[in-house]
Amino acid sequence: MFLERFKEKTRKKHINSELKGREVSVPKLPLQRVGIIVNNDDKLAIDWNTELKKLFSNSDLIVDVVSFSTANKRKKDEVSAGFYAPDVAWNGAIKNTELKTFINTEFNLLISYYTVNETLLKLLTASSKADFKVGILKEDQRINDLIINTELNAFDTFKVELIKYLKILKRS
Secondary structure (H helix, E strand, O other), X not given: OHHHHHHHHHHHHHHHHHHHOOOOOOOOOOOOEEEEEEEHHHOOOOOHHHHHHHHOOOOXXXXXXXXXXXXXXXXXXXXXXXXXXXHEOOOOOEOOHHHHHHXXXXXXXXXXXXXXXXXXXXXXXXXXXXXXXXXXXXXOOOOOOEEOOOOOOOHHHHHHHHHHHHHHOOOO
């Protein structure tokens, strides 16, 4: 119990240090690469690759998706690119090489599509080297550059609002 609280506090410190050094960069147009972070426990039936290519009218758009699960280990039949609590050290360091690659990729846009206030999801979003971060989590507004106030199951509304605000901000 004490160890879990210590891990949580240390990871929150890591998030704070990531957010202190963050600068929002000038947009690179058109969008070439989009990263998406989802909570695997939400069981969303969204084909992100197809949806985003259609949304941005860009068939060359590169879409990378990573999902988080609260399970402590991967199931044998699971093949999706996901990460689990053991993939992150107690101090917030990433142990999974796929996850490190995802974090260090310079996405034009990062979409954090989760509503659960999970420290590991927030850590991944905060650590990402993305130019611009969009999310639907309302609890910690420092993590994303833009928060779209929609419910998790209202993906169509999210798409409409995303395009609207990206045009206003001259990011699409």
